[in-house]
Amino acid sequence: MPQKKDPCHNDCESVSMDSAVPLKAGSGKFSHRMAEETLRESEEKILLLLNSTAEAIYGLDMDGNCTFCNNTCLRLLGYQHSDELLGKNMHWQVHSKYADGTHFPVEDCRIFQAFQKGEGTHVVDEVLWRSDGKSFPAEYWSYPQIHDGIVIGAVVTFLDITERKKAENYLNQISVRLALAEKAKLAEAALQESEERFRNLYEDSTIGLYRTTPDGAIHLANSVLVKMLGYSSFDDLAARNLEKNGFVPSYPRAHFIEIIEKNGSVKGLESAWERKDGTMVFVRESAKAFRNSVGKTLYYDGTVEDITEYMEMQQKLLSSEKLAVMGRLVADVAHELNNPLAIVIGRTQLMLHRIDEKSLPFKGQLETVLKSAQRCKTILSNLLTYTNTIGKKDVAVNLPDLINEALDAVSYQYDMRSIEVLLNCNLPANAEITCNKVALLSVFVNLFRNARQAMRKTGKLTITVEIKNESQLCIEIQDTGIGISEEQLAKLFQPFISGWKEHEGTGLGLATSLGIIETYGGKMKVESEGEGKGAKFTVLLPYKLKEEKTLQTNNKAEG
Amino acid sequence: MKTEFTNWKILVIDDEPELLDLMKDLLEEEKYQVFCASNGSEGILLNEQKNPDLILLDLRMPEMDGIETLRNIRKTDDKVLVVVLTGYGCPDTIRDAADLNVSEYLSKPFENEDLVSIISKALEQ
Numbered sequence: 001m002p003q004k005k006d007p008c009h010n011d012c013e014s015v016s017m018d019s020a021v022p023l024k025a026g027s028g029k030f031s032h033r034m035a036e037e038t039l040r041e042s043e044e045k046i047l048l049l050l051n052s053t054a055e056a057i058y059g060l061d062m063d064g065n066c067t068f069c070n071n072t073c074l075r076l077l078g079y080q081h082s083d084e085l086l087g088k089n090m091h092w093q094v095h096s097k098y099a100d101g102t103h104f105p106v107e108d109c110r111i112f113q114a115f116q117k118g119e120g121t122h123v124v125d126e127v128l129w130r131s132d133g134k135s136f137p138a139e140y141w142s143y144p145q146i147h148d149g150i151v152i153g154a155v156v157t158f159l160d161i162t163e164r165k166k167a168e169n170y171l172n173q174i175s176v177r178l179a180l181a182e183k184a185k186l187a188e189a190a191l192q193e194s195e196e197r198f199r200n201l202y203e204d205s206t207i208g209l210y211r212t213t214p215d216g217a218i219h220l221a222n223s224v225l226v227k228m229l230g231y232s233s234f235d236d237l238a239a240r241n242l243e244k245n246g247f248v249p250s251y252p253r254a255h256f257i258e259i260i261e262k263n264g265s266v267k268g269l270e271s272a273w274e275r276k277d278g279t280m281v282f283v284r285e286s287a288k289a290f291r292n293s294v295g296k297t298l299y300y301d302g303t304v305e306d307i308t309e310y311m312e313m314q315q316k317l318l319s320s321e322k323l324a325v326m327g328r329l330v331a332d333v334a335h336e337l338n339n340p341l342a343i344v345i346g347r348t349q350l351m352l353h354r355i356d357e358k359s360l361p362f363k364g365q366l367e368t369v370l371k372s373a374q375r376c377k378t379i380l381s382n383l384l385t386y387t388n389t390i391g392k393k394d395v396a397v398n399l400p401d402l403i404n405e406a407l408d409a410v411s412y413q414y415d416m417r418s419i420e421v422l423l424n425c426n427l428p429a430n431a432e433i434t435c436n437k438v439a440l441l442s443v444f445v446n447l448f449r450n451a452r453q454a455m456r457k458t459g460k461l462t463i464t465v466e467i468k469n470e471s472q473l474c475i476e477i478q479d480t481g482i483g484i485s486e487e488q489l490a491k492l493f494q495p496f497i498s499g500w501k502e503h504e505g506t507g508l509g510l511a512t513s514l515g516i517i518e519t520y521g522g523k524m525k526v527e528s529e530g531e532g533k534g535a536k537f538t539v540l541l542p543y544k545l546k547e548e549k550t551l552q553t554n555n556k557a558e559g
Numbered sequence: 560m561k562t563e564f565t566n567w568k569i570l571v572i573d574d575e576p577e578l579l580d581l582m583k584d585l586l587e588e589e590k591y592q593v594f595c596a597s598n599g600s601e602g603i604l605l606n607e608q609k610n611p612d613l614i615l616l617d618l619r620m621p622e623m624d625g626i627e628t629l630r631n632i633r634k635t636d637d638k639v640l641v642v643v644l645t646g647y648g649c650p651d652t653i654r655d656a657a658d659l660n661v662s663e664y665l666s667k668p669f670e671n672e673d674l675v676s677i678i679s680k681a682l683e684q
Contacts, residue, residue: 339667342578342667377668
């Protein structure tokens with residue numbers, strides 16, 4: 001409320017609002033009666049004004065006693081007549097307590113303080129007390145009355161601001177609620193975002209995450225873990241109780257429990273778990289025990305890595321290392337045997353060469369010795385050829401080139417000039433076999449050497465290579481040699497049984513050849529119409545078309 | 560069966576004494592003149608002294624192996640014929656000898672007749 005024109009801030013004395021107290025009359029030119037009339041009229045006008053205003057107004061003398069009060073003042077304070085207030089100390093009457101009922105000493109009253117200093121004051125945060133003992137929030141202004149430079153009293157104007165206060169409170173509440181609602185919304189959004197981040201992390205994790213309890217229940221498991229164990233869904237997995245199953249005797253859960261209870265956590269524990277279908281998966285596990293305030297374990301939170309592939313590779317590596325070491329050992333031993341064996345064979349042959357009538361009885365025995373020694377030679381040769389193939393990696397092999405290489409190798413040892421060699425290769429240029437090149441080469445060398453030997457002096461060797469079906473290709477080796485009897489056919493692929501006479505069978509035996517072919521998922525069979533009718537060896541090998549591989553790579557790059 | 564010694568001289572180098580003996584016997588049967596050395600250095604010396612037509616050389620020998628021996632011989636003698644004796648499954652060593660002018664390879668244990676036929680074939684060239 002702006003500063004009002006104070007109706008009494010003039011040279012008048014304090015005015016009684018219902019005109020009970022006479023005024024000091026001014027001296028001078030007017031007759032006493034005229035002056036009294038004018039005064040009365042003025043008083044009446046002022047009274048009218050004072051009693052028609054909506055604000056409550058009262059006056060105070062220097063002692064703080066009420067000198068006048070208007071109707072609104074009476075009404076707001078709950079009094080009927082100004083006599084109830086006039087002459088009373090207003091502070092004690094209406095202003096003696098704070099809103100909470102505690103005592104309000106007059107020295108602290110701002111009205112009192114103000115007009116002590118000759119100043120006015122404006123207060124909005126106090127209450128005034130009604131006649132019925134109830135208080136109401138009020139806004140008041142006080143103005144000092146000054147006459148001839150001296151403060152002679154004060155006028156106080158006040159309003160009941162109960163409604164205003166209520167409205168203010170209500171507004172406050174609303175804005176507080178709004179602010180809270182805003183905060184809540186923000187918090188919820190943040191929570192949702194955080195939940196989503198967590199869920200993404202949890203589900204898209206590259207390793208399995210879980211929460212289990214000491215008594216074997218599964219509370220949480222992310223999709224990686226569910227899949228790792230071969231279940232279709234979390235619920236499917238959660239049906240399992242870990243105290244009953246899921247672990248194998250060699251890696252019992254008790255071991256895990258022991259470590260985690262002792263140390264509070266487990267780091268990099270390698271063990272094997274059972275999948276839904278009973279197969280094993282090797283895992284590396286780290287977990288922490290979550291305990292309550294009294295130290296009781298509530299649950300285990302852990303991560304799991306599938307290391308099955310890694311373990312298999314380790315095994316392979318180990319066995320291939322072992323194999324390589326063994327291979328070297330075997331090769332060394334075999335080489336050592338070459339000399340003594342050469343001596344036995346050579347000397348026995350020489351003796352047989354020099355047999356005369358006198359030593360004829362010994363011929364048979366010498367022949368036996370020679371035969372045995374030559375069997376040793378064959379075994380040794382097979383062994384050394386095999387050890388050559390150990391430790392060599394599988395590579396993509398071009399079949400026509402390999403066959404030609406094998407033919408060259410055989411012709412180096414045997415005169416192939418009298419043999420007609422026909423190579424029919426009907427393979428697409430991108431057909432590929434992946435295998436140990438040395439091993440496969442020795443198989444063909446073996447087969448071609450056999451064919452050559454079967455053909456004694458002259459003959460025809462026909463090699464046909466073609467696609468058999470979408471997964472296998474076929475190599476046929478047909479010779480026009482001495483053929484194989486039914487009896488021999490049956491024993492042909494048996495190890496260490498050589499169909500050849502004495503020293504003719506050398507190099508890789510058919511049994512070893514068969515073994516190599518079967519290792520690569522292939523098959524080998526032999527046919528012969530009988531002795532003198534030649535023989536046909538058929539080798540089947542799995543193959544891939546290089547085109548397919550390129551296609552796959554392209555897809556990967558685009559996807 | 561030959562009755563007289565031929566003019567052919569053969570030097571056999573092998574660290575296995577009994578094998579050396581065997582080969583000597585075998586080749587002398589065929590009426591070749593045979594000299595024996597039981598290691599690389601001896602072989603190099605004998606080659607210079609006796610000037611053989613053909614050397615039968617074992618690859619696997621301690622100290623100086625066959626390849627080194629041959630390399631040394633070839634430094635001063637590129638004429639002498641060489642037949643190399645190998646164990647089964649030694650493709651690498653054969654590769655190593657590729658530039659040393661080897662006439663033939665024979666793998667141990669060998670058949671006596673194979674040895675004889677290879678040597679006669681080599682000498683006939």
